[in-house]
Amino acid sequence: xxxxxxxxxxxxxxxxxxxxxxxxxxxxxxxxxxxxxxxxxxxxxxxxxxxxxxxxxxxxxxxxxxxxxxxxxxxxxxxxxxxxxxxxxxxxxxxxxxxxxxxxxxxxxxxxxxxxxxxxxxxxxxxxxxxxxxxxxxxxxxxxxxxxxxxxxxxxxxxxxxxxxxxxxxxxxxxxxxxxxxxxxxxxxxxxxxxxxxxxxxxxxxxxxxxxxxxxxxxxxxxxxxxxxxxxxxxxxxxxxxxxxxxxxx
Amino acid sequence: xxxxxxxxxxxxxxxxxxxxxxxxxxxxxxxxxxxxxxxxxxxxxxxxxxxxxxxxxxxxxxxxxxxxxxxxxxxxxxxxxxxxxxxxxxxxxxxxxxxxxxxxxxxxxxxxxxxxxxxxxxxxxxxxxxxxxxxxxxxxxxxxxxxxxxxxxxxxxxxxxxxxxxxxxxxxxxxxxxxxxxxxxxxxxxxxxxxxxxxxxxxxxxxxxxxxxxxxxxxxxxxxxxxxxxxxxxxxxxxxxxxxxxxxxx
Numbered sequence: 001x002x003x004x005x006x007x008x009x010x011x012x013x014x015x016x017x018x019x020x021x022x023x024x025x026x027x028x029x030x031x032x033x034x035x036x037x038x039x040x041x042x043x044x045x046x047x048x049x050x051x052x053x054x055x056x057x058x059x060x061x062x063x064x065x066x067x068x069x070x071x072x073x074x075x076x077x078x079x080x081x082x083x084x085x086x087x088x089x090x091x092x093x094x095x096x097x098x099x100x101x102x103x104x105x106x107x108x109x110x111x112x113x114x115x116x117x118x119x120x121x122x123x124x125x126x127x128x129x130x131x132x133x134x135x136x137x138x139x140x141x142x143x144x145x146x147x148x149x150x151x152x153x154x155x156x157x158x159x160x161x162x163x164x165x166x167x168x169x170x171x172x173x174x175x176x177x178x179x180x181x182x183x184x185x186x187x188x189x190x191x192x193x194x195x196x197x198x199x200x201x202x203x204x205x206x207x208x209x210x211x212x213x214x215x216x217x218x219x220x221x222x223x224x225x226x227x228x229x230x231x232x233x234x235x236x237x238x239x240x241x242x243x244x245x246x247x248x249x250x
Numbered sequence: 251x252x253x254x255x256x257x258x259x260x261x262x263x264x265x266x267x268x269x270x271x272x273x274x275x276x277x278x279x280x281x282x283x284x285x286x287x288x289x290x291x292x293x294x295x296x297x298x299x300x301x302x303x304x305x306x307x308x309x310x311x312x313x314x315x316x317x318x319x320x321x322x323x324x325x326x327x328x329x330x331x332x333x334x335x336x337x338x339x340x341x342x343x344x345x346x347x348x349x350x351x352x353x354x355x356x357x358x359x360x361x362x363x364x365x366x367x368x369x370x371x372x373x374x375x376x377x378x379x380x381x382x383x384x385x386x387x388x389x390x391x392x393x394x395x396x397x398x399x400x401x402x403x404x405x406x407x408x409x410x411x412x413x414x415x416x417x418x419x420x421x422x423x424x425x426x427x428x429x430x431x432x433x434x435x436x437x438x439x440x441x442x443x444x445x446x447x448x449x450x451x452x453x454x455x456x457x458x459x460x461x462x463x464x465x466x467x468x469x470x471x472x473x474x475x476x477x478x479x480x481x482x483x484x485x486x487x488x489x490x491x492x493x494x495x496x497x498x499x500x
Contacts, residue, residue, distance in 0.1 A: 009373045009374060010373050010374075011373050011374050011376075056374060076369075080370055080371055084371065087374070088373055089371050089372065090370060119326075120259070120326070120330055120340060120341050121339050122339065123259045123261050123337040123338055123339040124259060124260075124261050124337070
């Protein structure tokens with residue numbers, strides 16, 4: 001048995017998310033079908049994270065097993081050729097030890113949330129960013145974001161249906177940058193609760209627009225009640241950026 | 251009579267360029283039709299530059315005249331509402347003196363050419379960048395680009411059908427930056443010959459991939475013969491970035 005690690009970019013707009021679903025086009029399904037001409041058997045691709053409908057990826061990671069010993073370059077070329085008309089690209093393929101697991105060995109996942117702060121509708125960034133008309137002060141957002149760093153109960157930002165055993169997570173870092181009307185929010189953690197990134201962004205924006213004070217944000221965070229959090233930020237502003245693994249494990 | 255200046259963003263992919271054509275969708279035509287509910291008469295929009303099929307704009311500038319005195323904000327909202335389903339956005343509208351001319355008063359036009367240097371096909375940047383597989387050394391490109399700065403005969407980079415009276419142009423500046431596999435080439439001039447930017451990029455890439463020496467590039471530039479230049483870089487990597495006007499004229 002051989003194991004291969006894939007690094008994957010996609011525009012999530014046309015897909016019903018990462019995870020295979022009956023009768024709906026998903027990214028996992030397209031990649032599984034695209035690799036079949038090489039593996040002959042239908043393989044299962046295990047992703048590092050299950051992105052929702054409309055969420056994009058710059059560096060999703062996945063792995064699959066096959067009893068065929070294949071050249072990584074051939075796998076990459078085969079999948080990309082089969083997905084020529086799909087907005088999915090395999091950026092890299094490596095053979096990895098059977099101990100490597102894209103999901104369970106990840107030591108850090110990184111997400112970017114993209115906001116365009118202007119009144120005019122988006123042309124080039126349509127479906128690629130959240131357009132917010134109200135003036136946003138990122139200094140206020142940054143002050144609020146500092147409160148989230150470290151190990152906390154993130155129930156306020158946890159969606160119903162989250163399968164995590166615990167709402168306790170450690171946010172390694174969060175940064176907010178602005179260049180003209182482009183705002184990028186970057187989040188770093190070993191793992192996230194369901195919708196945690198988009199729920200954090202939704203509430204931080206309330207602070208940035210002045211609707212919420214930093215104290216109010218701090219209070220609703222400590223209350224650990226999702227009903228107190230703001231709306232979930234839209235999926236199309238979210239990018240699964242990349243995944244870090246222990247170099248010893250690859 | 252009143253004159254209004256528009257600043258316009260577009261994804262050029264679905265259009266047959268800027269300029270109005272019979273029976274083909276163009277950006278000029280869509281904007282002219284979108285402003286009609288306010289002006290009542292069909293106005294003519296004069297753009298600072300005529301972009302080709304597939305070329306994008308971050309800040310195209312145009313003006314039009316009307317005998318209705320309108321609030322700039324209302325013009326912006328009206329056009330954007332009518333173009334809700336088109337990848338065209340009006341970023342700004344200003345009332346300007348009748349001496350202002352978007353095309354003839356420009357003192358500098360700025361273009362960005364976007365390249366992704368990797369093997370895998372593009373997902374998020376499909377139709378938004380030129381994908382080049384061969385390794386590119388931007389230091390070599392930068393050395394060649396220095397030769398283009400200033401006032402020269404640019405016939406080597408001038409397309410057939412160019413309507414400019416002279417092939418002599420002044421390139422104010424050209425810069426080349428790289429971040430990971432993204433390469434941005436920025437060009438600054440009062441005006442450009444037809445396809446000049448894309449022809450310069452096509453030939454600079456020959457230098458960056460090592461196919462041409464800097465001396466060879468210098469020679470073909472001095473020979474002033476388009477047949478010696480490399481292929482025209484594809485339109486979908488080109489962005490009309492912005493236009494500078496003399497503050498006294500605006």
